[in-house]
Amino acid sequence: MATSNIVPEHEVPLSIVEKGWKSLHLTQYQGFWRPLKFLSGVMACRECFEACKDDIILNTTPKSGTTWLTALTFTILSHTRHDLDNHPLLTTNPRELVPYTSARYADGKVPDLTNLPSPCLLSSHLPYELLPTSIIESNCRIIYLCRNPKDTFVSLWYFLNNFLPEDEPPVPIEEAFELFHGGISIFGPFWEHLLGYWKASLERPERVLFMKYEELKKDPTFHLRRLAEFLGFPFSLEEERQGLVEKIERFCSFESLTSLEVNQSGKTRRGNPNKNFFRRGIVGDWKNHLTAETSEKLDQLSQQKLEAFGLTFKDVGK
Template identity: 50%
Template sequence: MAQSSHLYPGERTRYPPVAKNHPLLSNNPHDLVPFLEIKLYVDNQIPDFSSFPSLRLFATHLPHVSLPESVKQNSACKIVYLCRNPKDIFVSLWHFTNKLRPQETGTNSISEVFDLFCRGVTLFGPFWEHALEYWKLSIENPDRVLFLKFEDMKNQPATHLRRLAEFLGSPFSAGEEESGLVEEILKLCSFDNLSALDVNRNGKLTSGEKNNVFFRRGVVGDWVNYLGTELVERIDRITQDKFSGSGLVI
């Protein structure tokens, strides 16, 4: 849906072989990878992390400045940041929030929501500052922060899966490469496979949301179907101004 980070604290482990009883086949990814701010610490809860198996994997939409100091300072935790073109982020966000609205309230106006997005009025802060913060950290400390782009992953999924494995300290062995493990993982985790599973078509999260609201199209460039020339020029101008001199191109 939008930019997000995944936190990987703990020891080095190797990805287990893809199996017919893999948890992704019977659970929504959000139940397997809980959000810090939505599930683990909501309503002043203090989670017991000792009950979580290693390697511990968490998700968050929080900007880096809002992460706990224990994550930001002197921690073995690694951060994987996934970024996406802001035009596609906006369209995905607009669809997602409308799916969560009660049917009787109608649909959010795309122009009004677009104006809020461009002014940085979103749940986790302005997109541009959010992305730039993690981008700069990935350059300053590439061993701790990996910055990935959705578009690159769609274009070369195997390349970026290998890059992710190496970043986490568990590169694929020659035997795993020869056995086709990379391709198996990509097939298992593909949008087409996950969106077609019964658990994601008809199930609900433990928090109550329908799983199918998290799956729409999963493509690059869907914004062309929703944004007119004026809106595109506005968001592109903001992106160019905000990212100028940073080296970040989306």
Template identity: 45%
Template sequence: MAAANHHLLPHDDQPSNSSCEPLLPKFIEVEENISQECRDIISGLPREEGWFQNSLYQFKGFWDQAWLIQGALGFQKHFEARDDDILLVTTPKSGTTWLKAILYATLNRSNFPPNSHNHPLLTNSPHMLLPFMEGSHQDNISRDRIDGMASPRLLFTHLPYSSLPESVKHSSCKIVFLCRNPKDNFVSLWHFANKIRPKTWGTLSLEEAFDKFCRGVSPHGPFWDHVLGYWLESLKRSEKVKFLKYEDLKDQPVASLKTLAHFIGHSFSQEEEANGVIDNIVSLCSFENLSNLKVNKDGELPFGMAAGAYFRQGQVGDSVNYLSSESLEKIDSIAEQKFGPHGLKF
């Protein structure tokens, strides 16, 4: 791929496609189905061309698709948090699939031992085992399903902290936030976008994506503000918000899992540790295992995404293979400017 500016390395590799060509993702088509209320809201919002959908709209400081803005409004209006809820939050492409699997296996280990041959993660995508709150608040039927879930509920959102429902902020529910080094996050997001973009839209160039990301125009972005919101809240309320880094989870999965289980109130017993339960969860939820399961390689998820689109390499530091030293330095400079004064480093 020829680089259009000197910030970015020429690179022969295009973002890899999944084994089966994805159909037009259903979420791309829903903008025409949004409510009149949401239409009225987005009509006056700043708009930019999206990464893998027609448009991103800047709503209350963050960029998102129209249907997700509608879902966020429903989430804010109708959701009543319980004190024992566990809410996972990530920036897109920061290890979301992995964290969903780890927390699901940890929370449900009594009913589904992680070394069992019929574990739900062996036959279900992690994305199908946790409700996505913006998606689940598009209609009353889906909202009722959330309300009817047994406690403790394990839930998921991409929303920034400022956009969470007030009941989440004021309850004792736990928030687990996962983020990733912005350089690797960007490269992973770029690959993901080109896996799911319809062919008729063409490839999103590395140069265009890099410019958007640095300016903050990315799904649920700015990345910087999204991460900082949860970091600052974790400093103020460490008992409520657990701030995790993908790199730490990758480097020390067992120690990270023990800390995470304790945080959500489901610590491992000495007997469980001795019997290898933690190691079994780490093994079950490893990138190598999850990415090679048939359910995560073939076909399409119900909401229109190719199952294989969520897995690529899962490596730390892959951005050096795509970005020049000048581009890497630019992201580092933005990160230092945004995060440095608050003590957050990657």
């Protein structure tokens, strides 16, 4: 692990600070938006983190199935060590089992990650362009899960409302939509975040796995096998016969995770209620919140930004 000095927060080069989301003060750094109070941790992570070739990095845009992907990947990697009847996920939120890279640097110290099991499993919301150089150069595996922009926006709006004081009303969804549409959201612009990993997956498919939330929901069994193979831990014929894939699918399902006491009343190490990381977990909830006009605006922008690169979300319906 490198021992470089952390960049003091007052020395972080800032550009525009945006307050429109109410619960966050976002600053634009290297073309992407990040909560101001955590920016020094991002910079320190980029400077100090030393990846190994066996590391596995989970990446998502916020509210794109991060908790689900974390639970699935952790369970696949640890299924020979932990029986599902006595599993860490039964008493610990998935996000607490997988270190969030840049957050570990936020306190001004270089964390010791050497005691983590091998392969080392880490998570991140960082855009591909902001990943530490060592992650790219080490050829470690990167798994990226994205979600259609409409459901991502609605879920993000609900999520950030959880952090407002009880007596403060949320930012109106119409105003939040204009911010999101304009690229101003956590780790946004949303479309640029997707494209960084999409292009990387086309260039290095053996090292970057690009997944869609909607496809994972539609056929979780198929994508669990795909995920396990990419991780280098494919299910054996005996495990297939025993129904292990389907057991993991049910064990890590939204219904299963939300039923656990730890996710109903527990809190993260930062004091945030675990229940805030679960809402509905369905595809198409945007239809209950967006007008036909706003829906069409996101469709047009997605087509403009993504389709030229072969990336679409046509499977989410109208």
